[in-house]
Amino acid sequence: MPRAKSKLGAWIDRTSFRAAEFLNPILIKEGRQALKSRGFSVPFLLVLLACLFWSFLGVSINENVYYGAVGWDFFSAYYLILAFPLLVIVPFGAFRSLTGEREDGTYELLSITTLRPLQIVNGKLASALMQMAVYLSAVAPCIAFTYLLRGIDLFAIATMLFWLVSASLLLSVFCLMLATLTTAKHWQVLMSVMVIAALMFIFFSTFPIVLEGELQRLPWGLAVETWEFWAGSFATFSGVSMIGALSYSVAHAQLKFPTDNRSTSVRIVMLLCSVVYTSWIGWASYTFSESADDVIAPIAISAAFFFPFWFIMGAFLVGEYGELSRRIRRTLPKTMAGRMFTAWFIPGSGTGYVFTICCAGAGSIFGIVMGFYADLRLPNTNTMFRFIDTRQLVQILVYFPLYLVFYLSIGRLLVVGLRKRIHVGVVASLLLHLIILATGCIVPFAVDNISMQTNFRDMETRHIIETTNVFWVLIEAYEDNISGTIFALHLLGLGGVSMILILLNLNSVIKEIRQQRVAEPKRVREEKAAQAGPPAPALPTNPFSD
Amino acid sequence: MISRGDRPMIELYNLHRFFGRTRAVDNISFTVREGNVFGYIGPNGAGKTTSMRILATLDHPTYGDAYVDGFSVVDDPDHVRRRLGFMPDYFGAYANVNVYEYLDFFARSYGLRGKDRLKALKYTMGFTKLDGLAEKPMTGLSKGMKQRLCLGRAMIHNPSVLVLDEPAAGLDPRARIQLREMIRELADKGTTILISSHILTELAEMCDTVGIIEQGQLLAMGTVEEIRGETAEHAAVHIQTLDEMPRLLAWLHAREDVAQVSSEGKNVRFDFQGDKDAQAKLLKELVQENFPIIAFGAKERSLEEVFMSITEGKVQ
């Protein structure tokens, strides 16, 4: 500590020293680095210069400055200047800060300290937030100036900045998650190119949104005064936070020790994501609708997001290994009831498979119930919006989980089979599932189309040929081209095969959930007892630690 | 040297680590007791780094397990990390960070707060003689300073076990002696130390026990004296003869207990298998054979030679 001269200086020194004890070590280190680093001061100065430049330019070319309300024009420009560091530099910095540590070998040194994985993720995020704050403070005077120019109200400024910071944080978490996915150098290089391209794309796609003032009216062009605006904003924000939470939990899990439980927390967040998603869809479609069709159509459309999400999540979960480490087996519930309740949250390929199917099934049932309920309770106005009815909704909500079970079961059998020879990880499992899905769609589609050239068929036969082509069948289902007979045939065929596939999978699933709890070793129990014995000295705790 | 404690601080049980076909660590077991210094010696690619990384919870054994103070590195890495300091064979530098900030960062990462942290920093900087370098940027350090900083980082949380991977690599003689003194001092305070090198002599003076490893297997283990003793039957013999060199060489080559004969002018050197009595008998026979011998010397083989004879120099 530098020696302080005055009393006040000494007090500031002491207080900041104490305050720093509460902060995440990574934040402190990166803060210190940033102060000395050119990689940080140069972009900061550039942002400052860009703002100044635009201020002078804007004032000199805009004759309206003295009389008109030009605040909005100025604000958009500053906003876009700020968007570049927030949407590109900060998230990419988060990505690089982790991959860079891996390259330099400092990550290894950090990982064997007593810092927990969550603290590492939090530290990196805190440091991203700190950078955002610095960029914001660079642009803050200019933004205050736009308010004085009139034409823009404080509320609009606050909302727009709020969404920008949220987006920046979301992108940072997402990039951090990507950085944890692979340790192989070539993948990281490839990924960093893709990340920077995606971030640039996102940055440029904000231009039309900002310039047309869309953000002020988020979402759905509602007026600020209405409570629907707030509900909608909150829904959008909760959606954003859910993606963030999922990325965050995956990043955290990836940084855990290999014998640690990397799955349970991610599964809980996945479940939470779909609960939040379905609740908002259910609630919003009810609140905003006058007829049953207004409910059924949104449900059918949101199914097209819900089930692919679970297919991808399922493909990842199936890629887990079913053999639990002793470390995880120590934490298995003792009672039979506890085991029954939590079994599907415990890591493993088989439990992940059942977990995914249960979640998808629950979503499907919820949708169908919602549809029928709307049909009973709300007037059927037969408006021009009536493009999906309950019968169709049932079709769609049966097809989706059916295909999910079908492809996931094949994928899992393949993963389990391949594992007898080679190592298959979660990412490999996802790729495998996508390949199987693509094969299941392309092959019948090709057969159908090539043979069509020689002998023409009616649509019904084509639907049968395209049975495994999930895209074909679902597009037809959304367009209401699937007759009852075809639906029954598909159900029989796909359902029958899926049943067999489930049975084939069942054996290894049961083996997984039969794993027994093991006792904690004596040494660990001793240590715990010793730690619990004398009261620990009161140390400052870290607010970012959990 | 005496062993200080009976408590096993490092235990390896049938440790295996395979990389595809390469058996980097192939069934290694040994125990190091509290306050002991264990020298881990082997040629390049022997598996030293791999087994040390497993101990430091950076890698995972294919089979077997290792324990630090009774905690498994597989099942309880958190407990292991709290009491183990690891100094890898690379530096691991941050840009724009000076020596003090670097140590401060790791002290915080090990959960040291407030006065504890300041005390640990002061002690470590003093111990590793980094006091004068506190403000120096990490990237501008010399090799010797870097090694001291690495050691400082590994011991900042006062670990009871230190695992040092080739800490003496690239050090000048003075720095080596300094390092040796530091290690002895740590061991005297009760720290258990596992230290690797590919030079046996480098470790001979500071280790209580050494283990010689090659191709992932432990070939010999014991005190330096024991290791030397196992091969005490060998001696390096030097003879000077006035004449009859070709006949002498032929005679030597014909003997079973003579190996690695080399000659230069009037001097012959060879490796002789046999104790002092056998050496006396050899000299007698040489004289009886009428070789004009004017000098005969036999000495115990150096540690280098012991090491060379134990390891075969095979690379995987």
Ligand SMILES: Nc1ncnc2c1ncn2[C@@H]1O[C@H](COP(=O)(O)OP(=O)(O)OP(=O)(O)O)[C@@H](O)[C@H]1O
């Ligand atoms: N990540 C890895 N992937 C594949 N092979 C590896 C890996 N790490 C080590 N090996 C192999 O394991 C063997 C032992 O390597 P290790 O680094 O443990 O040797 P070492 O005794 O430390 O050698 P040196 O004295 O050169 O440091 C070598 O054959 C090496 O090629």
Ligand SMILES: [Mg+2]
């Ligand atoms: Mg090595």
